[in-house]
Amino acid sequence: MxxxxxxxxxxxxxxxxxxxxxxxxxxxxxxxxxxxxxxxxxxxxxxxxxxxxxxxxxxAIAFPHADFRPGQCALAEAVYRSAVSGRCLATQAPTGIGKTLGTLFPLLKAWPGQRLDKIFFLTAKSAGRQLALDALTALAARPLRVVELVARDKACEYPDRACHGESCPLARGFYDRLPAARAAALGRPQLDRASIAEVARTHEVCPYYLSQELSRWSDVIVGDYNYYFDSSAMLFALAEANRWRVAVLVDEAHNLVERARGMYSATLDQAGFNAMRRGAPASLGKTLGRVARSWNEMARNQHETGAEYMAYAEPPARFLTALGQAVSQMTEMLGE
Ligand code: SF4
Structure with missing residues:
Protein backbone atom coordinates (compact mmCIF):
# COMPACT_ATOMS: atom_id res chain seq x y z
CA MET A 1 0.00 0.00 0.00
CA ALA A 60 13.62 -37.40 -2.58
CA ILE A 61 10.99 -39.96 -1.60
CA ALA A 62 11.98 -43.32 -3.04
CA PHE A 63 10.70 -46.69 -2.07
CA PRO A 64 12.50 -49.89 -1.23
CA HIS A 65 11.67 -53.36 -2.43
CA ALA A 66 10.14 -55.81 -0.05
CA ASP A 67 10.25 -59.58 0.03
CA PHE A 68 6.77 -60.99 0.21
CA ARG A 69 5.36 -63.77 2.29
CA PRO A 70 2.94 -66.24 0.67
CA GLY A 71 -0.37 -64.49 0.04
CA GLN A 72 1.09 -61.10 0.88
CA CYS A 73 2.00 -60.47 -2.74
CA ALA A 74 -1.60 -60.98 -3.93
CA LEU A 75 -2.80 -58.61 -1.21
CA ALA A 76 -0.23 -55.99 -2.17
CA GLU A 77 -1.15 -56.27 -5.83
CA ALA A 78 -4.84 -55.79 -5.08
CA VAL A 79 -4.09 -52.72 -2.95
CA TYR A 80 -1.82 -51.27 -5.62
CA ARG A 81 -4.42 -51.76 -8.34
CA SER A 82 -7.16 -50.15 -6.30
CA ALA A 83 -4.88 -47.18 -5.49
CA VAL A 84 -4.06 -46.72 -9.16
CA SER A 85 -7.70 -46.93 -10.23
CA GLY A 86 -8.91 -44.84 -7.28
CA ARG A 87 -11.31 -47.47 -6.01
CA CYS A 88 -12.20 -48.76 -2.56
CA LEU A 89 -11.05 -52.20 -1.58
CA ALA A 90 -12.06 -54.43 1.31
CA THR A 91 -9.67 -57.26 2.00
CA GLN A 92 -9.62 -60.15 4.42
CA ALA A 93 -6.43 -62.00 5.19
CA PRO A 94 -5.33 -64.50 7.83
CA THR A 95 -3.19 -63.51 10.78
CA GLY A 96 0.53 -63.61 10.19
CA ILE A 97 0.42 -62.79 6.50
CA GLY A 98 1.79 -59.32 7.16
CA LYS A 99 -1.23 -57.20 6.32
CA THR A 100 0.21 -53.94 7.57
CA LEU A 101 3.32 -54.17 5.43
CA GLY A 102 1.35 -55.74 2.58
CA THR A 103 -0.94 -52.72 2.37
CA LEU A 104 1.46 -49.88 3.21
CA PHE A 105 4.10 -51.01 0.76
CA PRO A 106 1.88 -50.94 -2.39
CA LEU A 107 0.49 -47.54 -1.41
CA LEU A 108 4.00 -46.17 -1.08
CA LYS A 109 4.73 -47.69 -4.47
CA ALA A 110 1.67 -46.04 -5.98
CA TRP A 111 2.54 -42.72 -4.35
CA PRO A 112 4.57 -40.95 -7.04
CA GLY A 113 2.49 -42.14 -10.00
CA GLN A 114 -0.77 -41.20 -8.30
CA ARG A 115 0.64 -37.95 -6.96
CA LEU A 116 -0.58 -38.76 -3.49
CA ASP A 117 -0.10 -36.13 -0.82
CA LYS A 118 -0.64 -38.31 2.23
CA ILE A 119 -1.39 -41.79 3.41
CA PHE A 120 -3.61 -42.10 6.45
CA PHE A 121 -3.26 -45.34 8.36
CA LEU A 122 -6.22 -45.53 10.71
CA THR A 123 -6.63 -47.99 13.52
CA ALA A 124 -9.14 -48.89 16.19
CA LYS A 125 -6.56 -49.64 18.89
CA SER A 126 -3.15 -48.33 19.84
CA ALA A 127 -1.59 -51.78 19.23
CA GLY A 128 -2.49 -51.36 15.55
CA ARG A 129 -0.73 -48.01 15.49
CA GLN A 130 2.46 -49.57 16.78
CA LEU A 131 2.30 -52.30 14.09
CA ALA A 132 2.04 -49.63 11.41
CA LEU A 133 4.94 -47.64 12.86
CA ASP A 134 7.05 -50.82 13.03
CA ALA A 135 6.16 -51.71 9.43
CA LEU A 136 7.14 -48.25 8.25
CA THR A 137 10.44 -48.54 10.09
CA ALA A 138 11.00 -51.94 8.48
CA LEU A 139 10.38 -50.43 5.07
CA ALA A 140 12.97 -47.84 6.01
CA ALA A 141 11.42 -45.61 3.38
CA ARG A 142 13.40 -42.56 4.29
CA PRO A 143 13.06 -39.66 4.05
CA LEU A 144 9.42 -40.51 4.54
CA ARG A 145 7.90 -38.49 7.37
CA VAL A 146 5.68 -40.52 9.60
CA VAL A 147 3.66 -38.97 12.40
CA GLU A 148 1.66 -40.74 15.09
CA LEU A 149 -1.44 -39.02 16.40
CA VAL A 150 -2.51 -39.85 19.93
CA ALA A 151 -5.56 -38.75 21.89
CA ARG A 152 -5.35 -35.48 23.75
CA ASP A 153 -5.71 -37.03 27.19
CA LYS A 154 -2.74 -39.33 26.45
CA ALA A 155 -0.48 -36.60 25.05
CA CYS A 156 -1.38 -33.76 27.41
CA GLU A 157 1.28 -32.61 29.90
CA TYR A 158 -1.16 -30.56 31.99
CA PRO A 159 -4.39 -32.58 32.21
CA ASP A 160 -5.81 -30.28 34.88
CA ARG A 161 -5.53 -27.15 32.69
CA ALA A 162 -7.51 -25.71 29.79
CA CYS A 163 -5.97 -25.41 26.33
CA HIS A 164 -5.34 -21.68 26.23
CA GLY A 165 -2.48 -19.39 27.07
CA GLU A 166 -3.96 -18.11 30.31
CA SER A 167 -4.23 -21.60 31.74
CA CYS A 168 -1.54 -23.82 30.21
CA PRO A 169 2.12 -22.76 29.93
CA LEU A 170 2.58 -24.96 26.84
CA ALA A 171 -0.20 -23.09 25.02
CA ARG A 172 1.18 -19.67 25.98
CA GLY A 173 3.37 -18.45 23.11
CA PHE A 174 2.82 -21.73 21.25
CA TYR A 175 3.04 -20.11 17.82
CA ASP A 176 6.19 -18.18 18.73
CA ARG A 177 8.03 -21.41 19.52
CA LEU A 178 6.33 -23.57 16.87
CA PRO A 179 8.67 -22.84 13.92
CA ALA A 180 11.76 -24.07 15.82
CA ALA A 181 9.87 -27.07 17.24
CA ARG A 182 8.53 -27.98 13.79
CA ALA A 183 11.97 -27.71 12.18
CA ALA A 184 13.51 -29.89 14.91
CA ALA A 185 10.73 -32.46 14.60
CA LEU A 186 10.97 -32.76 10.85
CA GLY A 187 14.64 -33.62 11.16
CA ARG A 188 13.66 -36.89 12.84
CA PRO A 189 12.90 -40.00 10.81
CA GLN A 190 9.78 -41.00 12.72
CA LEU A 191 7.53 -38.88 14.82
CA ASP A 192 5.92 -41.32 17.16
CA ARG A 193 4.44 -40.34 20.50
CA ALA A 194 7.75 -40.47 22.42
CA SER A 195 9.64 -38.55 19.78
CA ILE A 196 7.04 -35.77 19.55
CA ALA A 197 6.89 -35.54 23.34
CA GLU A 198 10.67 -35.12 23.46
CA VAL A 199 10.72 -32.34 20.85
CA ALA A 200 7.76 -30.65 22.52
CA ARG A 201 9.49 -30.75 25.89
CA THR A 202 12.69 -29.26 24.49
CA HIS A 203 10.83 -26.43 22.79
CA GLU A 204 8.21 -25.99 25.51
CA VAL A 205 5.20 -26.43 23.29
CA CYS A 206 2.13 -28.63 23.67
CA PRO A 207 2.86 -32.13 22.29
CA TYR A 208 -0.76 -32.68 21.26
CA TYR A 209 -1.03 -29.53 19.17
CA LEU A 210 2.48 -30.02 17.83
CA SER A 211 1.46 -33.43 16.46
CA GLN A 212 -1.54 -31.83 14.77
CA GLU A 213 0.71 -29.21 13.18
CA LEU A 214 3.10 -31.90 12.01
CA SER A 215 0.27 -33.73 10.23
CA ARG A 216 0.35 -30.97 7.63
CA TRP A 217 3.97 -31.69 6.82
CA SER A 218 4.01 -35.47 7.08
CA ASP A 219 3.64 -38.16 4.43
CA VAL A 220 2.11 -40.95 6.47
CA ILE A 221 -0.15 -40.25 9.42
CA VAL A 222 -0.95 -43.05 11.81
CA GLY A 223 -3.86 -42.48 14.14
CA ASP A 224 -7.24 -43.52 15.42
CA TYR A 225 -10.28 -43.85 13.12
CA ASN A 226 -11.83 -40.77 14.67
CA TYR A 227 -9.25 -38.44 13.08
CA TYR A 228 -10.84 -39.17 9.72
CA PHE A 229 -14.35 -40.44 10.36
CA ASP A 230 -15.64 -38.49 13.33
CA SER A 231 -18.14 -35.71 12.64
CA SER A 232 -15.42 -33.15 13.46
CA ALA A 233 -12.47 -35.14 12.11
CA MET A 234 -9.24 -33.15 11.84
CA LEU A 235 -7.62 -35.19 9.06
CA PHE A 236 -10.75 -35.19 6.93
CA ALA A 237 -11.10 -31.42 7.34
CA LEU A 238 -7.42 -30.82 6.46
CA ALA A 239 -7.67 -33.09 3.40
CA GLU A 240 -10.76 -31.21 2.20
CA ALA A 241 -9.39 -27.75 2.91
CA ASN A 242 -6.00 -28.42 1.28
CA ARG A 243 -7.38 -30.62 -1.48
CA TRP A 244 -4.90 -33.32 -0.60
CA ARG A 245 -4.94 -36.52 -2.58
CA VAL A 246 -5.02 -39.11 0.16
CA ALA A 247 -4.98 -42.88 0.39
CA VAL A 248 -6.81 -44.13 3.47
CA LEU A 249 -6.01 -47.49 5.02
CA VAL A 250 -8.47 -48.69 7.62
CA ASP A 251 -6.97 -51.42 9.76
CA GLU A 252 -9.30 -54.10 11.16
CA ALA A 253 -12.17 -52.37 9.41
CA HIS A 254 -14.82 -54.58 11.04
CA ASN A 255 -14.39 -52.38 14.13
CA LEU A 256 -15.51 -49.39 12.12
CA VAL A 257 -19.18 -50.36 12.31
CA GLU A 258 -19.28 -50.19 16.09
CA ARG A 259 -17.02 -47.15 16.25
CA ALA A 260 -19.09 -45.31 13.65
CA ARG A 261 -22.22 -45.95 15.72
CA GLY A 262 -20.44 -44.24 18.59
CA MET A 263 -19.22 -41.36 16.45
CA TYR A 264 -22.54 -40.58 14.82
CA SER A 265 -24.87 -41.31 17.73
CA ALA A 266 -25.77 -38.89 20.45
CA THR A 267 -26.47 -40.00 24.00
CA LEU A 268 -28.72 -38.09 26.34
CA ASP A 269 -28.62 -38.78 30.01
CA GLN A 270 -31.73 -37.85 31.98
CA ALA A 271 -29.95 -37.32 35.31
CA GLY A 272 -27.42 -35.06 33.58
CA PHE A 273 -30.19 -33.17 31.83
CA ASN A 274 -32.07 -32.61 35.09
CA ALA A 275 -28.92 -31.35 36.80
CA MET A 276 -28.34 -28.92 33.92
CA ARG A 277 -31.96 -27.81 34.05
CA ARG A 278 -31.73 -26.84 37.69
CA GLY A 279 -28.85 -24.47 36.96
CA ALA A 280 -30.16 -23.14 33.64
CA PRO A 281 -31.19 -19.46 33.20
CA ALA A 282 -34.87 -18.78 33.90
CA SER A 283 -35.47 -17.77 30.27
CA LEU A 284 -34.93 -21.39 29.23
CA GLY A 285 -37.25 -22.79 31.91
CA LYS A 286 -40.31 -23.29 29.71
CA THR A 287 -38.53 -24.95 26.82
CA LEU A 288 -36.50 -27.23 29.06
CA GLY A 289 -39.69 -28.11 30.98
CA ARG A 290 -41.23 -29.25 27.70
CA VAL A 291 -38.26 -31.51 27.02
CA ALA A 292 -38.49 -32.98 30.52
CA ARG A 293 -42.23 -33.67 30.18
CA SER A 294 -42.00 -35.42 26.81
CA TRP A 295 -38.99 -37.36 28.08
CA ASN A 296 -40.89 -38.57 31.17
CA GLU A 297 -43.85 -39.51 29.02
CA MET A 298 -41.60 -41.55 26.75
CA ALA A 299 -39.94 -43.23 29.73
CA ARG A 300 -43.37 -44.01 31.25
CA ASN A 301 -44.59 -45.69 28.07
CA GLN A 302 -41.40 -47.65 27.85
CA HIS A 303 -41.57 -48.64 31.51
CA GLU A 304 -45.07 -50.05 31.02
CA THR A 305 -43.76 -52.54 28.47
CA GLY A 306 -41.43 -53.93 31.16
CA ALA A 307 -38.55 -54.12 28.67
CA GLU A 308 -35.05 -52.96 29.60
CA TYR A 309 -34.74 -50.98 26.42
CA MET A 310 -36.87 -50.19 23.42
CA ALA A 311 -36.06 -49.64 19.77
CA TYR A 312 -38.48 -47.23 18.15
CA ALA A 313 -39.70 -47.69 14.60
CA GLU A 314 -39.79 -43.90 14.21
CA PRO A 315 -37.90 -41.18 16.06
CA PRO A 316 -40.15 -39.99 18.93
CA ALA A 317 -41.69 -36.89 17.30
CA ARG A 318 -42.88 -35.00 20.40
CA PHE A 319 -39.58 -35.43 22.16
CA LEU A 320 -37.59 -34.43 19.09
CA THR A 321 -39.65 -31.29 18.57
CA ALA A 322 -39.18 -30.26 22.21
CA LEU A 323 -35.48 -30.98 21.96
CA GLY A 324 -35.14 -29.05 18.71
CA GLN A 325 -36.84 -26.00 20.24
CA ALA A 326 -34.62 -26.17 23.30
CA VAL A 327 -31.46 -26.44 21.22
CA SER A 328 -32.37 -23.49 19.03
CA GLN A 329 -33.29 -21.34 22.02
CA MET A 330 -30.04 -22.24 23.76
CA THR A 331 -28.05 -21.51 20.60
CA GLU A 332 -29.77 -18.17 20.26
CA MET A 333 -29.09 -17.30 23.88
CA LEU A 334 -25.42 -18.29 23.67
CA GLY A 335 -25.11 -16.37 20.39
CA GLU A 336 -26.41 -13.23 22.03
S1 SF4 B 1 -2.42 -27.06 25.53
FE1 SF4 B 1 -1.67 -29.17 25.44
S2 SF4 B 1 -0.54 -29.51 27.35
FE2 SF4 B 1 -1.83 -27.69 27.61
S3 SF4 B 1 -3.76 -28.43 28.48
FE3 SF4 B 1 -4.04 -28.41 26.26
S4 SF4 B 1 -3.46 -30.46 25.58
FE4 SF4 B 1 -2.66 -30.21 27.64
Whole structure:
Protein backbone atom coordinates (compact mmCIF):
# COMPACT_ATOMS: atom_id res chain seq x y z
CA MET A 1 0.00 0.00 0.00
CA UNK A 2 2.92 2.35 0.80
CA UNK A 3 4.39 1.65 -2.60
CA UNK A 4 1.08 1.97 -4.41
CA UNK A 5 0.11 5.23 -2.70
CA UNK A 6 3.65 6.63 -2.54
CA UNK A 7 3.63 6.87 1.28
CA UNK A 8 6.73 7.07 3.50
CA UNK A 9 4.93 5.60 6.48
CA UNK A 10 1.57 4.11 7.39
CA UNK A 11 -0.54 3.67 10.50
CA UNK A 12 -1.74 0.13 10.98
CA UNK A 13 -4.63 -0.59 13.31
CA UNK A 14 -5.69 -3.91 14.79
CA UNK A 15 -9.29 -3.61 15.91
CA UNK A 16 -10.88 -6.03 18.37
CA UNK A 17 -14.64 -5.87 18.34
CA UNK A 18 -16.51 -7.08 21.42
CA UNK A 19 -19.72 -8.55 20.04
CA UNK A 20 -21.56 -8.53 23.37
CA UNK A 21 -20.57 -5.05 24.52
CA UNK A 22 -20.49 -3.65 20.95
CA UNK A 23 -17.22 -1.90 21.80
CA UNK A 24 -13.96 -1.58 19.90
CA UNK A 25 -10.40 -1.87 21.22
CA UNK A 26 -7.95 -0.36 18.77
CA UNK A 27 -4.21 -1.03 18.74
CA UNK A 28 -2.36 1.37 16.43
CA UNK A 29 1.24 1.17 15.28
CA UNK A 30 3.13 3.37 12.86
CA UNK A 31 5.51 1.72 10.41
CA UNK A 32 7.81 3.23 7.82
CA UNK A 33 7.69 1.99 4.25
CA UNK A 34 11.32 0.84 4.41
CA UNK A 35 10.78 -1.19 7.62
CA UNK A 36 7.70 -2.78 6.10
CA UNK A 37 9.64 -3.70 2.96
CA UNK A 38 12.31 -5.44 5.06
CA UNK A 39 9.64 -7.30 7.04
CA UNK A 40 7.80 -8.34 3.90
CA UNK A 41 10.94 -9.65 2.24
CA UNK A 42 11.91 -11.54 5.36
CA UNK A 43 8.50 -13.25 5.40
CA UNK A 44 8.80 -14.14 1.72
CA UNK A 45 12.28 -15.56 2.19
CA UNK A 46 11.15 -17.73 5.08
CA UNK A 47 8.24 -18.99 3.03
CA UNK A 48 10.41 -19.71 -0.01
CA UNK A 49 12.97 -21.58 2.09
CA UNK A 50 10.23 -23.72 3.58
CA UNK A 51 8.54 -24.36 0.22
CA UNK A 52 11.88 -25.30 -1.36
CA UNK A 53 12.64 -27.71 1.47
CA UNK A 54 9.21 -29.33 1.03
CA UNK A 55 9.64 -29.69 -2.74
CA UNK A 56 13.05 -31.29 -2.26
CA UNK A 57 11.59 -33.63 0.32
CA UNK A 58 8.91 -34.73 -2.15
CA UNK A 59 11.41 -35.34 -4.89
CA ALA A 60 13.62 -37.40 -2.58
CA ILE A 61 10.99 -39.96 -1.60
CA ALA A 62 11.98 -43.32 -3.04
CA PHE A 63 10.70 -46.69 -2.07
CA PRO A 64 12.50 -49.89 -1.23
CA HIS A 65 11.67 -53.36 -2.43
CA ALA A 66 10.14 -55.81 -0.05
CA ASP A 67 10.25 -59.58 0.03
CA PHE A 68 6.77 -60.99 0.21
CA ARG A 69 5.36 -63.77 2.29
CA PRO A 70 2.94 -66.24 0.67
CA GLY A 71 -0.37 -64.49 0.04
CA GLN A 72 1.09 -61.10 0.88
CA CYS A 73 2.00 -60.47 -2.74
CA ALA A 74 -1.60 -60.98 -3.93
CA LEU A 75 -2.80 -58.61 -1.21
CA ALA A 76 -0.23 -55.99 -2.17
CA GLU A 77 -1.15 -56.27 -5.83
CA ALA A 78 -4.84 -55.79 -5.08
CA VAL A 79 -4.09 -52.72 -2.95
CA TYR A 80 -1.82 -51.27 -5.62
CA ARG A 81 -4.42 -51.76 -8.34
CA SER A 82 -7.16 -50.15 -6.30
CA ALA A 83 -4.88 -47.18 -5.49
CA VAL A 84 -4.06 -46.72 -9.16
CA SER A 85 -7.70 -46.93 -10.23
CA GLY A 86 -8.91 -44.84 -7.28
CA ARG A 87 -11.31 -47.47 -6.01
CA CYS A 88 -12.20 -48.76 -2.56
CA LEU A 89 -11.05 -52.20 -1.58
CA ALA A 90 -12.06 -54.43 1.31
CA THR A 91 -9.67 -57.26 2.00
CA GLN A 92 -9.62 -60.15 4.42
CA ALA A 93 -6.43 -62.00 5.19
CA PRO A 94 -5.33 -64.50 7.83
CA THR A 95 -3.19 -63.51 10.78
CA GLY A 96 0.53 -63.61 10.19
CA ILE A 97 0.42 -62.79 6.50
CA GLY A 98 1.79 -59.32 7.16
CA LYS A 99 -1.23 -57.20 6.32
CA THR A 100 0.21 -53.94 7.57
CA LEU A 101 3.32 -54.17 5.43
CA GLY A 102 1.35 -55.74 2.58
CA THR A 103 -0.94 -52.72 2.37
CA LEU A 104 1.46 -49.88 3.21
CA PHE A 105 4.10 -51.01 0.76
CA PRO A 106 1.88 -50.94 -2.39
CA LEU A 107 0.49 -47.54 -1.41
CA LEU A 108 4.00 -46.17 -1.08
CA LYS A 109 4.73 -47.69 -4.47
CA ALA A 110 1.67 -46.04 -5.98
CA TRP A 111 2.54 -42.72 -4.35
CA PRO A 112 4.57 -40.95 -7.04
CA GLY A 113 2.49 -42.14 -10.00
CA GLN A 114 -0.77 -41.20 -8.30
CA ARG A 115 0.64 -37.95 -6.96
CA LEU A 116 -0.58 -38.76 -3.49
CA ASP A 117 -0.10 -36.13 -0.82
CA LYS A 118 -0.64 -38.31 2.23
CA ILE A 119 -1.39 -41.79 3.41
CA PHE A 120 -3.61 -42.10 6.45
CA PHE A 121 -3.26 -45.34 8.36
CA LEU A 122 -6.22 -45.53 10.71
CA THR A 123 -6.63 -47.99 13.52
CA ALA A 124 -9.14 -48.89 16.19
CA LYS A 125 -6.56 -49.64 18.89
CA SER A 126 -3.15 -48.33 19.84
CA ALA A 127 -1.59 -51.78 19.23
CA GLY A 128 -2.49 -51.36 15.55
CA ARG A 129 -0.73 -48.01 15.49
CA GLN A 130 2.46 -49.57 16.78
CA LEU A 131 2.30 -52.30 14.09
CA ALA A 132 2.04 -49.63 11.41
CA LEU A 133 4.94 -47.64 12.86
CA ASP A 134 7.05 -50.82 13.03
CA ALA A 135 6.16 -51.71 9.43
CA LEU A 136 7.14 -48.25 8.25
CA THR A 137 10.44 -48.54 10.09
CA ALA A 138 11.00 -51.94 8.48
CA LEU A 139 10.38 -50.43 5.07
CA ALA A 140 12.97 -47.84 6.01
CA ALA A 141 11.42 -45.61 3.38
CA ARG A 142 13.40 -42.56 4.29
CA PRO A 143 13.06 -39.66 4.05
CA LEU A 144 9.42 -40.51 4.54
CA ARG A 145 7.90 -38.49 7.37
CA VAL A 146 5.68 -40.52 9.60
CA VAL A 147 3.66 -38.97 12.40
CA GLU A 148 1.66 -40.74 15.09
CA LEU A 149 -1.44 -39.02 16.40
CA VAL A 150 -2.51 -39.85 19.93
CA ALA A 151 -5.56 -38.75 21.89
CA ARG A 152 -5.35 -35.48 23.75
CA ASP A 153 -5.71 -37.03 27.19
CA LYS A 154 -2.74 -39.33 26.45
CA ALA A 155 -0.48 -36.60 25.05
CA CYS A 156 -1.38 -33.76 27.41
CA GLU A 157 1.28 -32.61 29.90
CA TYR A 158 -1.16 -30.56 31.99
CA PRO A 159 -4.39 -32.58 32.21
CA ASP A 160 -5.81 -30.28 34.88
CA ARG A 161 -5.53 -27.15 32.69
CA ALA A 162 -7.51 -25.71 29.79
CA CYS A 163 -5.97 -25.41 26.33
CA HIS A 164 -5.34 -21.68 26.23
CA GLY A 165 -2.48 -19.39 27.07
CA GLU A 166 -3.96 -18.11 30.31
CA SER A 167 -4.23 -21.60 31.74
CA CYS A 168 -1.54 -23.82 30.21
CA PRO A 169 2.12 -22.76 29.93
CA LEU A 170 2.58 -24.96 26.84
CA ALA A 171 -0.20 -23.09 25.02
CA ARG A 172 1.18 -19.67 25.98
CA GLY A 173 3.37 -18.45 23.11
CA PHE A 174 2.82 -21.73 21.25
CA TYR A 175 3.04 -20.11 17.82
CA ASP A 176 6.19 -18.18 18.73
CA ARG A 177 8.03 -21.41 19.52
CA LEU A 178 6.33 -23.57 16.87
CA PRO A 179 8.67 -22.84 13.92
CA ALA A 180 11.76 -24.07 15.82
CA ALA A 181 9.87 -27.07 17.24
CA ARG A 182 8.53 -27.98 13.79
CA ALA A 183 11.97 -27.71 12.18
CA ALA A 184 13.51 -29.89 14.91
CA ALA A 185 10.73 -32.46 14.60
CA LEU A 186 10.97 -32.76 10.85
CA GLY A 187 14.64 -33.62 11.16
CA ARG A 188 13.66 -36.89 12.84
CA PRO A 189 12.90 -40.00 10.81
CA GLN A 190 9.78 -41.00 12.72
CA LEU A 191 7.53 -38.88 14.82
CA ASP A 192 5.92 -41.32 17.16
CA ARG A 193 4.44 -40.34 20.50
CA ALA A 194 7.75 -40.47 22.42
CA SER A 195 9.64 -38.55 19.78
CA ILE A 196 7.04 -35.77 19.55
CA ALA A 197 6.89 -35.54 23.34
CA GLU A 198 10.67 -35.12 23.46
CA VAL A 199 10.72 -32.34 20.85
CA ALA A 200 7.76 -30.65 22.52
CA ARG A 201 9.49 -30.75 25.89
CA THR A 202 12.69 -29.26 24.49
CA HIS A 203 10.83 -26.43 22.79
CA GLU A 204 8.21 -25.99 25.51
CA VAL A 205 5.20 -26.43 23.29
CA CYS A 206 2.13 -28.63 23.67
CA PRO A 207 2.86 -32.13 22.29
CA TYR A 208 -0.76 -32.68 21.26
CA TYR A 209 -1.03 -29.53 19.17
CA LEU A 210 2.48 -30.02 17.83
CA SER A 211 1.46 -33.43 16.46
CA GLN A 212 -1.54 -31.83 14.77
CA GLU A 213 0.71 -29.21 13.18
CA LEU A 214 3.10 -31.90 12.01
CA SER A 215 0.27 -33.73 10.23
CA ARG A 216 0.35 -30.97 7.63
CA TRP A 217 3.97 -31.69 6.82
CA SER A 218 4.01 -35.47 7.08
CA ASP A 219 3.64 -38.16 4.43
CA VAL A 220 2.11 -40.95 6.47
CA ILE A 221 -0.15 -40.25 9.42
CA VAL A 222 -0.95 -43.05 11.81
CA GLY A 223 -3.86 -42.48 14.14
CA ASP A 224 -7.24 -43.52 15.42
CA TYR A 225 -10.28 -43.85 13.12
CA ASN A 226 -11.83 -40.77 14.67
CA TYR A 227 -9.25 -38.44 13.08
CA TYR A 228 -10.84 -39.17 9.72
CA PHE A 229 -14.35 -40.44 10.36
CA ASP A 230 -15.64 -38.49 13.33
CA SER A 231 -18.14 -35.71 12.64
CA SER A 232 -15.42 -33.15 13.46
CA ALA A 233 -12.47 -35.14 12.11
CA MET A 234 -9.24 -33.15 11.84
CA LEU A 235 -7.62 -35.19 9.06
CA PHE A 236 -10.75 -35.19 6.93
CA ALA A 237 -11.10 -31.42 7.34
CA LEU A 238 -7.42 -30.82 6.46
CA ALA A 239 -7.67 -33.09 3.40
CA GLU A 240 -10.76 -31.21 2.20
CA ALA A 241 -9.39 -27.75 2.91
CA ASN A 242 -6.00 -28.42 1.28
CA ARG A 243 -7.38 -30.62 -1.48
CA TRP A 244 -4.90 -33.32 -0.60
CA ARG A 245 -4.94 -36.52 -2.58
CA VAL A 246 -5.02 -39.11 0.16
CA ALA A 247 -4.98 -42.88 0.39
CA VAL A 248 -6.81 -44.13 3.47
CA LEU A 249 -6.01 -47.49 5.02
CA VAL A 250 -8.47 -48.69 7.62
CA ASP A 251 -6.97 -51.42 9.76
CA GLU A 252 -9.30 -54.10 11.16
CA ALA A 253 -12.17 -52.37 9.41
CA HIS A 254 -14.82 -54.58 11.04
CA ASN A 255 -14.39 -52.38 14.13
CA LEU A 256 -15.51 -49.39 12.12
CA VAL A 257 -19.18 -50.36 12.31
CA GLU A 258 -19.28 -50.19 16.09
CA ARG A 259 -17.02 -47.15 16.25
CA ALA A 260 -19.09 -45.31 13.65
CA ARG A 261 -22.22 -45.95 15.72
CA GLY A 262 -20.44 -44.24 18.59
CA MET A 263 -19.22 -41.36 16.45
CA TYR A 264 -22.54 -40.58 14.82
CA SER A 265 -24.87 -41.31 17.73
CA ALA A 266 -25.77 -38.89 20.45
CA THR A 267 -26.47 -40.00 24.00
CA LEU A 268 -28.72 -38.09 26.34
CA ASP A 269 -28.62 -38.78 30.01
CA GLN A 270 -31.73 -37.85 31.98
CA ALA A 271 -29.95 -37.32 35.31
CA GLY A 272 -27.42 -35.06 33.58
CA PHE A 273 -30.19 -33.17 31.83
CA ASN A 274 -32.07 -32.61 35.09
CA ALA A 275 -28.92 -31.35 36.80
CA MET A 276 -28.34 -28.92 33.92
CA ARG A 277 -31.96 -27.81 34.05
CA ARG A 278 -31.73 -26.84 37.69
CA GLY A 279 -28.85 -24.47 36.96
CA ALA A 280 -30.16 -23.14 33.64
CA PRO A 281 -31.19 -19.46 33.20
CA ALA A 282 -34.87 -18.78 33.90
CA SER A 283 -35.47 -17.77 30.27
CA LEU A 284 -34.93 -21.39 29.23
CA GLY A 285 -37.25 -22.79 31.91
CA LYS A 286 -40.31 -23.29 29.71
CA THR A 287 -38.53 -24.95 26.82
CA LEU A 288 -36.50 -27.23 29.06
CA GLY A 289 -39.69 -28.11 30.98
CA ARG A 290 -41.23 -29.25 27.70
CA VAL A 291 -38.26 -31.51 27.02
CA ALA A 292 -38.49 -32.98 30.52
CA ARG A 293 -42.23 -33.67 30.18
CA SER A 294 -42.00 -35.42 26.81
CA TRP A 295 -38.99 -37.36 28.08
CA ASN A 296 -40.89 -38.57 31.17
CA GLU A 297 -43.85 -39.51 29.02
CA MET A 298 -41.60 -41.55 26.75
CA ALA A 299 -39.94 -43.23 29.73
CA ARG A 300 -43.37 -44.01 31.25
CA ASN A 301 -44.59 -45.69 28.07
CA GLN A 302 -41.40 -47.65 27.85
CA HIS A 303 -41.57 -48.64 31.51
CA GLU A 304 -45.07 -50.05 31.02
CA THR A 305 -43.76 -52.54 28.47
CA GLY A 306 -41.43 -53.93 31.16
CA ALA A 307 -38.55 -54.12 28.67
CA GLU A 308 -35.05 -52.96 29.60
CA TYR A 309 -34.74 -50.98 26.42
CA MET A 310 -36.87 -50.19 23.42
CA ALA A 311 -36.06 -49.64 19.77
CA TYR A 312 -38.48 -47.23 18.15
CA ALA A 313 -39.70 -47.69 14.60
CA GLU A 314 -39.79 -43.90 14.21
CA PRO A 315 -37.90 -41.18 16.06
CA PRO A 316 -40.15 -39.99 18.93
CA ALA A 317 -41.69 -36.89 17.30
CA ARG A 318 -42.88 -35.00 20.40
CA PHE A 319 -39.58 -35.43 22.16
CA LEU A 320 -37.59 -34.43 19.09
CA THR A 321 -39.65 -31.29 18.57
CA ALA A 322 -39.18 -30.26 22.21
CA LEU A 323 -35.48 -30.98 21.96
CA GLY A 324 -35.14 -29.05 18.71
CA GLN A 325 -36.84 -26.00 20.24
CA ALA A 326 -34.62 -26.17 23.30
CA VAL A 327 -31.46 -26.44 21.22
CA SER A 328 -32.37 -23.49 19.03
CA GLN A 329 -33.29 -21.34 22.02
CA MET A 330 -30.04 -22.24 23.76
CA THR A 331 -28.05 -21.51 20.60
CA GLU A 332 -29.77 -18.17 20.26
CA MET A 333 -29.09 -17.30 23.88
CA LEU A 334 -25.42 -18.29 23.67
CA GLY A 335 -25.11 -16.37 20.39
CA GLU A 336 -26.41 -13.23 22.03
S1 SF4 B 1 -2.42 -27.06 25.53
FE1 SF4 B 1 -1.67 -29.17 25.44
S2 SF4 B 1 -0.54 -29.51 27.35
FE2 SF4 B 1 -1.83 -27.69 27.61
S3 SF4 B 1 -3.76 -28.43 28.48
FE3 SF4 B 1 -4.04 -28.41 26.26
S4 SF4 B 1 -3.46 -30.46 25.58
FE4 SF4 B 1 -2.66 -30.21 27.64
Missing amino acids: CRKLGLDAIEIALVYFDVVGQTESVLVETHTASALAVHFEDQCERFIAWARQELEHRA
